[in-house]
Amino acid sequence: MPYDPLSDEQREIRDLVRELARERFAPRAAEIDKSAEFPWDMVELMREHELLALPFAEEHGGTGTGALMVLVAIEEISKVCATTGLILAVQELGSLGIKLAGTDEQKERWLPRLASGEWLAAYALTEAGSGSDSAAMRTEARREDGHYVINGSKRFITNAGVAGLYVVFAKTDPSAGHAGISAFVVEADAPGFQVGRIEPKMGIKGSTTGEIFFDECRVPEDNLLGEEGEGFRIAMRILDRSRPGIAAQGLGLAQGATDYALEYAKSRETMGRPIAQHQLIAAKLADMETRCEAARGLLYKCGQMIDDDAPDLTKMSAMTKLYCTDVAMAVTTEAVQILGGYGYIQEYPVERMMRDAKITQIYEGTNEIQRLVIAREMLKESRAFLLAGVG
Numbered sequence: 020m021p022y023d024p025l026s027d028e029q030r031e032i033r034d035l036v037r038e039l040a041r042e043r044f045a046p047r048a049a050e051i052d053k054s055a056e057f058p059w060d061m062v063e064l065m066r067e068h069e070l071l072a073l074p075f076a077e078e079h080g081g082t083g084t085g086a087l088m089v090l091v092a093i094e095e096i097s098k099v100c101a102t103t104g105l106i107l108a109v110q111e112l113g114s115l116g117i118k119l120a121g122t123d124e125q126k127e128r129w130l131p132r133l134a135s136g137e138w139l140a141a142y143a144l145t146e147a148g149s150g151s152d153s154a155a156m157r158t159e160a161r162r163e164d165g166h167y168v169i170n171g172s173k174r175f176i177t178n179a180g181v182a183g184l185y186v187v188f189a190k191t192d193p194s195a196g197h198a199g200i201s202a203f204v205v206e207a208d209a210p211g212f213q214v215g216r217i218e219p220k221m222g223i224k225g226s227t228t229g230e231i232f233f234d235e236c237r238v239p240e241d242n243l244l245g246e247e248g249e250g251f252r253i254a255m256r257i258l259d260r261s262r263p264g265i266a267a268q269g270l271g272l273a274q275g276a277t278d279y280a281l282e283y284a285k286s287r288e289t290m291g292r293p294i295a296q297h298q299l300i301a302a303k304l305a306d307m308e309t310r311c312e313a314a315r316g317l318l319y320k321c322g323q324m325i326d327d328d329a330p331d332l333t334k335m336s337a338m339t340k341l342y343c344t345d346v347a348m349a350v351t352t353e354a355v356q357i358l359g360g361y362g363y364i365q366e367y368p369v370e371r372m373m374r375d376a377k378i379t380q381i382y383e384g385t386n387e388i389q390r391l392v393i394a395r396e397m398l399k400e401s402r403a404f405l406l407a408g409v410g
């Protein structure tokens with residue numbers, strides 16, 4: 020009897036993704052890391068098996084299976100290949116703006132193309148001078164002849180150069196701070212839109228991370244998502260729902276590294292016995308497994324809250340991202356330690372997993388920012404009643 024909150028249908032889909040991950044994604048992971056080329060063959064496989072349809076409602080060509088299912092799928096794929104797991108996570112990240120703030124017409128225009136996987140999506144908030152402090156962005160948009168004209172640039176954008184559309188944040192009123200930011204859909208062939216350099220990176224090497232430029236870039240005015248000035252609120256609502264995707268990527272990496280280290284520790288012998296029987300190694304394995312299970316508890320709860328349309332996701336989402344990704348870094352580092360010298364060389368996957376894990380503590384809000392968000396939400400809560408009777 021499985022003790023997880025998944026329905027029979029969700030468990031069935033998870034098992035299908037798990038099998039696909041083992042049979043098809045895992046054998047490509049090392050090559051993708053080595054070549055650092057975007058894995059279009061993995062996208063094709065995801066299209067064929069409708070994995071890119073997971074984040075979407077049935078009316079838009081999706082599976083209608085909800086947010087928890089997306090997280091479980093990202094976790095399963097990331098156990099073997101975090102670059103491929105990220106493709107699904109960013110399909111969710113890049114489409115959430117349309118799902119949360121789009122009109123029916125906008126949803127019909129874009130979501131079916133994303134659900135089928137014909138187009139990949141991207142989310143463009145960060146600029147060279149504004150990452151954590153996103154309200155300091157300098158990209159601007161002005162309204163002109165039924166269009167918005169965008170000028171500026173964005174940096175570190177996942178799926179740069181491979182996405183069919185970008186959800187872009189720009190200031191329509193530069194004097195109004197947060198309240199002057201608006202959100203737009205920019206299609207990849209928009210005039211004045213250009214992709215710049217793709218960054219070489221430490222990990223998730225097959226994923227593109229690049230600069231994008233807007234030079235008098237014109238988009239029709241009905242590409243505005245929500246109202247003018249609502250962009251920052253939309254960006255934050257998106258992150259509340261997308262950060263768990265990065266948590267799922269982190270948990271997948273941690274569990275994949277734990278599984279690999281366990282099997283290795285059972286077969287590698289020193290001083291006349293498998294290293295798993297040395298207590299110091301056994302303790303590491305026990306801690307790794309416990310951390311993964313605790314992380315999964317948070318992740319699945321967060322997924323259920325999104326599916327239940329819980330009114331306040333911010334704190335839970337930040338805690339989930341923080342914990343799962345700190346676990347990813349700690350556990351993959353321990354996995355390398357368990358493999359000893361072999362852990363440090365590229366022939367063994369834990370080396371890649373440790374490099375891939377690092378980014379999960381940085382993107383979609385660094386873990387320092389997650390801690391600030393959690394503490395800020397805590398400060399809004401009143402727990403004074405607990406002090407009654409405490410001497």
Ligand SMILES: Cc1cc2nc3c(=O)[nH]c(=O)nc-3n(C[C@H](O)[C@H](O)[C@H](O)COP(=O)(O)OP(=O)(O)OC[C@H]3O[C@@H](n4cnc5c(N)ncnc54)[C@H](O)[C@@H]3O)c2cc1C
Nearest residue numbers: 142143144145149150151175176177228382383384385387
């Ligand atoms: C591979 C990759 C993919 C990415 N994909 C995307 C994407 O698809 N879309 C997108 O919009 N962005 C993306 N990013 C950008 C990413 O979200 C930012 O890099 C991240 O938010 C941090 O911003 P920054 O790099 O400007 O660091 P900074 O904001 O300059 O922070 C530097 C350091 O200071 C800390 N810090 C900053 N402010 C505070 C504070 N108030 N209190 C305490 N500590 C603080 C940070 O935690 C960090 O340790 C990606 C980045 C990378 C590397």
